[in-house]
Amino acid sequence: MGTTIALLGAGVMGSTLLAALVRSGHDPQDLVVADRWAERAAQVAGDHGARTAASDAAVAEADVVVLAVKPQDMAALMEQVHDEVRPGTLVVSIAAGITTEFLEHHLPAGTSVVRAMPNTPALVDQGMTGISPGRHCSPDQLDQARQLLRSVGQVIVLDESHQDAVTAISGSGPAYIFYVVEAMIEAGVLLGLPRDTATELVVQTLYGAATMIRETGTHPTVLREQVSSPGGTSVAALRALEDHKVRAAFLTAMEAAARRSHELSPPPS
Missing domain, CATH: 3.40.50.720 (NAD(P)-binding Rossmann-like Domain)
Incomplete structure (x- = not known):
């Protein structure tokens, strides 16, 4: 045994x-x-x-x-x-x-x-x-x-x-990723793509980007700059995300998750 x-x-x-x-x-x-x-x-x-x-x-x-x-x-x-x-x-x-x-x-x-x-x-x-x-x-x-x-x-x-930070980042993290993926797929449909095509494009893009981060060891900021040509489409999109305070929203959301994790911890006795 x-x-x-x-x-x-x-x-x-x-x-x-x-x-x-x-x-x-x-x-x-x-x-x-x-x-x-x-x-x-x-x-x-x-x-x-x-x-x-x-x-x-x-x-x-x-x-x-x-x-x-x-x-x-x-x-x-x-x-x-x-x-x-x-x-x-x-x-x-x-x-x-x-x-x-x-x-x-x-x-x-x-x-x-x-x-x-x-x-x-x-x-x-x-x-x-x-x-x-x-x-x-x-x-x-x-x-x-x-x-x-x-x-x-x-x-x-x-x-x-x-551990509350771990809960906010990786424990709840898949929900954030699925939320973003869902939004990107809906954007693809809005732009005229069939839903299955938009889904394939988004999922492979997510998988490829995550693989780049892991395999290259390059900081995400550097990778983002590499795809953001001056005056290009990515810069225009990122400007719109900044205008809508998406980065700040993520920080606020993850702070809320960590706070809720702490609230859920029962006292020892």
Whole structure:
């Protein structure tokens, strides 16, 4: 037997992580799925050859526990499994706004916890996750959490004080990108293109631009200047965006997301 991982919560992120762990080579029989809806757990586990169990039974045999439930359900879940958490177990939470202090308060004293903020591109193994260790998490356990979440994309380790910013940038970030893509497609239709053509143009342009940033390592400002010929079409468009204060709107929006993330964090007790 390898490392036994209990996934508590079979929603979008829980099922996404399960599928990725199987793809990355984990033995499905080492993966145990639990959910408040037993039918949902059975369906998700069955799709990947994993096992199912009640939450407390899953935790009792686990080396790593992944908490993938809604933030408002977290306290009740930890009360249910508290007595089954074994010494040395690593607990990883991917619930928005749940702090390591909150987790440590509701779990047995000395439990190693890691707070993680993934995003929805994890569905296609292109996620971005920020992780922060709790007080009792060893370097080896932190690396274990990092490897676990690398199965769905890239991972960075950072101080927990930055987690609200991570939520605002990468956690909520896909929503901003989809919003911009939607607007660009609508503009294409307005300019007379068929919707499927506009969609193909916009999506490939987005993919290509993101790939340029990643592969060249060039600052986005430099890349923007390279496509902005004096007196050209890009400069005219960018001037219109500046006139409408789009940059300022993004800053305000992301500040609002970070503020809301902080508001959603429950007190430790």
